[in-house]
Amino acid sequence: MNRRMFMKASMAFATVSGMSGLSTLFAQSAWADEGIADGxxxxFDFDELKKMAAGLAKKPWGGAPGALPPTLANLTPQAYNEIQYDANHSLWNDVANRDxxxxxxxxxxxxxxRIRMFSVDAKSREAREIHFRPELFNYNNAQVDMHQLEGKTDLGFAGFRAFKKPELARRDIVxxxxxSYFRAVDDTYQYGLSARGVAVNTFSNGHEEFPDFTAFWFDTVAPESTTFTVYALLDGPSVTGAYKFTIDCEEKRVVMEIENHLFARTDIKQLGIAPMTSMFSCGTNERRMCNTYHPQIHDSDRLAMWTGSGEWIARPLxxxxxxQFNAYQDNNPRGFxxxxxxxxxxxxxxxxxxYDKRPSLWVEPLGKWGKGAINVMEIPTTGETLDNVVCFWQPEQPIKAGSEYNFHYKLYWSSLPPVRSGLARVDATRSGMGGFPEGWAPGEHFPEVWSRRFAVDFVGGDLKAAAPKGIEPVITVSSGTIKQIEILYVEPLxxxxxxxxxxxxSDATTPVDMRLFLRTKDETLSETWLYQYFPPPPDQRKYVDDRQMNPG
Structure with missing residues (x-):
């Protein structure tokens, strides 16, 4: 699936039935000319939203969205991007000293x-709907037939974005x-990977679903505050949900505290909590698709895990x-x-x-999540426009129709994760031809037995202090054998x-699971490196000298 294009143009699993069905849950709105919240x-409060989601789960899902007016449905990406919201009608434009x-x-x-938007007075808890109307937008050169939009107050909106000083109305940060996709930036203002409200049947025998956020409620922001709260109603074929996002737009990062309450419409084979979607085309360890002038192409370079037992793990993508799909079992994870x-x-x-400016995304579970697994799915991709990595937490317990589940966690969008161990960390992974002494390139005599060499760099921690005691690499593999182990100090690193x-x-081409960490006799020195290597078929396990030299 072209996941990046899905983010840019969500094609299905959105429900207008959600719109018609929601009309029984919300008070009917009256048109007014006072501000953009005219309902x-x-x-409104979060408890009411949870009741709303629970009630919606007892009703059948309404199906795919209805048609938009042709002038909107047929927009090209270039024309769509011409439509810009008028900053003079922004949600909190009348809040003095707003940040x-x-x-x-x-x-x-x-x-x-068609997403419904509501403005909530944080003190009185009164909510008013914000209806669509053309005067909220500048259509520029989109060539939209405005006659087709007349009286269409039910069009709703496709989503929202947030801005922060000094970039108000210029560069968004959320x-x-x-x-249910959303993204945020750090102080580089560069978007990268995406998060989702929930993942359903990402890797299972069932059809993958993409539930929608169908309505948002915004607490009016306080003057000079860098934190805002937004609530969301989620609806999909198999699940509904009530979400509370407390979003802190800090100086160098964005931190989201998320509380969700999920209600299963049907049995769900695979429920993904705190899912995230990224892109890895090529890096130091995987060069197959780097046939460009770019040394590396990726939004993310690794899956990092801090297990419930306290182990720190780095797993290159x-x-x-x-x-490929992998599940890493854990109990009460501390972060990933x-x-x-x-x-x-x-x-x-x-x-x-x-790509050098793209943020990391770290999940901090709040409370005990129990037993489950951190899942990662990697999809082959030919280039950087395809998001091909999905990661989430899957609870161990079966998800049964009529059941309720709630999860509380934080998301940190920042260049570095908010927590780090004092251990040495994996800096880079490289791989190439093996079977000859390091420092000697194969010459006339090539290795008689095919092998693959791996180079894993560790930096930081107390490695230099531990060196006199003897650094021991502990390496395990699921198949094959390990030879020619060397430990080299690399001064530039x-x-x-x-x-x-x-x-x-053997001749098997099944993935080989590799594991490596460093220790002395009495202590662990590094985080654990996990890797999955894909051996070539037997007929390709040979070195072919295709070098050419012009005779002198």
Whole structure:
């Protein structure tokens, strides 16, 4: 699936039935000319939203969205981008000394979900709906037939984005757009990977679903505050949900505290909590798709996990030749995320995607999540426009129709995760031909037995202090054998490189799970490196010398 295009143009699983069905849950609105929140005042709080979601789960899902007016449905991406919200009508435009503001996305193109928006007075808890009307937007050169929009107060909006001083109305820092997708930036103002409200049947025998946020309620922001609260109603074929987002737009990062209450409409084979979606095309460890001038192309370079037992794990991402799914069992995880730790422009050379500026996303569970697994799915991709990595927490307990589940967690959008161990961390992973002494390139005599060499760099921690005691690499593999283990101090890194060669013991091409950490006799020195290697078929396990030299 082209997940990045899904984010840009959510094509399905949005429900207008949600719109018609929601009319029984909300008070009918009356048109007024006072501000953008023009609906009739109704009482709102999070408890009411939870009741709303629970009631909705007892009703059948209404199906796919209805048609938009043709002038909107047929917009090209270029034309859609011409439609801009008028900053003079932003949500909190009348709040004095505001540090935050919100604007809305127009429906159109693939964004068919008609989302309802409500403004909530934080003191009185009165909510008023914000109806769509053309004067909220500047259509520029989109060539929209305005006659088709006359009287269409039920069009709703496609999503919203938030701005922060000094970039009010110029550069957004939070965006909710498409199904239950949302993103945020750090102080680089560069979007990267995405999060979702929930994932359903991402890797199972069932059809994957993309539930939608169908309505949002915004507490009026306080003057000079960098934090705002938004509530969301989620609706999909198998699940509904009530969400509370407390979003703190800090100086160098965005932190979201999320509380959700999920209500299962049907049995669900695979429920993903705190899901995130990213892109990995090629990096230091995977060069198959790097046939460009870019040394590396990825939004994230690793899955990081802090287990309930206290182990720190770094698992480099792959761009496999066929879809791969891994589940890492845990009990009460302390944190996990997809990280982008390399922020050196020289390693990307990309002046369009700016991958060196892309943020990491770290999940901090609040409370006990119990038993389950951190799942990661990697999909083959040919380039950077395809999001091909999905990660989430899957509870161990079966998800049964009629049941309620709630999860509380924080999301940190920042260049580095908010917590780090004192251990040495994995800096980079590299792989290439093995079977010959390090420092010697194969010459006339090539290795008689095929093998694959791995180089794993560790930096930080107390490695240098531990060196006199003896650094021991502890390496395990699920198949094959390990030989030629070397430990090298690399001065430019001020770290240590662990080299080893992997030799197959069969013709199998099934993935090889590798595990490595460093220790002395009495203490662990590093986080654990996990890797999945895909051996080539037997007929490709040979070195072919295709070098050419012109005779003198």
């Amino acid at each position: 009739t005042a109704t009482r 935050l503001d919100v604007q809305f996305f127009h429906v159109g193109m693939g964004f068919k979900r 965006s909710f757009l498409g199904a 792959n761009n496999p030749q066929k879809l 995320g997809l990280l982008q730790l390399n922020h050196d422009f020289k390693d990307y050379q990309d002046v369009i995607g700016w 001020d770290g240590y490189r662990i080299l080893f060669d992997w030799y197959p013991n």
